[in-house]
Amino acid sequence: MAVAAIVFDEEGRVLVIERGRPPGAGLWSVPGGRLELGESIADGVAREVLEETGLIVEVGALAEVVERVTRTEAGTWHHVIHDHLARVIGGELRAGDDVRAARFVTAQELVALATTEGLIEVIERARRMTLTWAGS
Numbered sequence: 625m626a627v628a629a630i631v632f633d634e635e636g637r638v639l640v641i642e643r644g645r646p647p648g649a650g651l652w653s654v655p656g657g658r659l660e661l662g663e664s665i666a667d668g669v670a671r672e673v674l675e676e677t678g679l680i681v682e683v684g685a686l687a688e689v690v691e692r693v694t695r696t697e698a699g700t701w702h703h704v705i706h707d708h709l710a711r712v713i714g715g716e717l718r719a720g721d722d723v724r725a726a727r728f729v730t731a732q733e734l735v736a737l738a739t740t741e742g743l744i745e746v747i748e749r750a751r752r753m754t755l756t757w758a759g760s
Contacts, residue, residue, distance in 0.1 A: 626703045627668040628656025629710040630687050630750040631679070637728035638747050639712075640737070641676050644724045647694035647701045653740040654747070655726070656705060669708050677726040680714035687750040692741060709750060 631639035631654070640652045655676040659668040666683040673681045690705045719726045729737070734744060 625659045626705040628654045628707045629669050629673045631710045633728050641726045642724040644722050646698045648740050651740045652737040676720040676723050678715050678718040679712050681710035682713050684709035688746050
């Protein structure tokens with residue numbers, strides 16, 4: 625199983641990373657990766673964000689479960705990804721070892737990037753969910 629974080633900043637920009645390894649090397653996505661054995665989903669989400677972006681997050685509600693099958697010359701990957709809302713509570717933004725870049729982007733900037741399949745729609749659904757979280 626895989627986990628990912630959808631993180632918005634105060635200006636409504638979303639945190640994205642440019643993948644450095646397959647699957648999706650060169651594509652932009654949200655921070656995430658495989659859940660480690662014995663690790664809770666929330667801990668996995670927080671760990672992946674820290675490793676890939678240097679940011680410490682509070683993990684919130686499940687935004688969506690996404691299933692992706694990716695076939696490349698290097699192999700086939702079948703991931704079930706639990707995308708969670710998260711918000712930054714510390715750290716400093718930087719690209720981790722397995723990503724090429726990490727940054728916050730506006731919705732307009734996001735559509736100009738080469739993104740992983742279905743990413744923009746998932747982010748827009750998650751954006752609507754943040755209104756509820758912000759009111760808590």
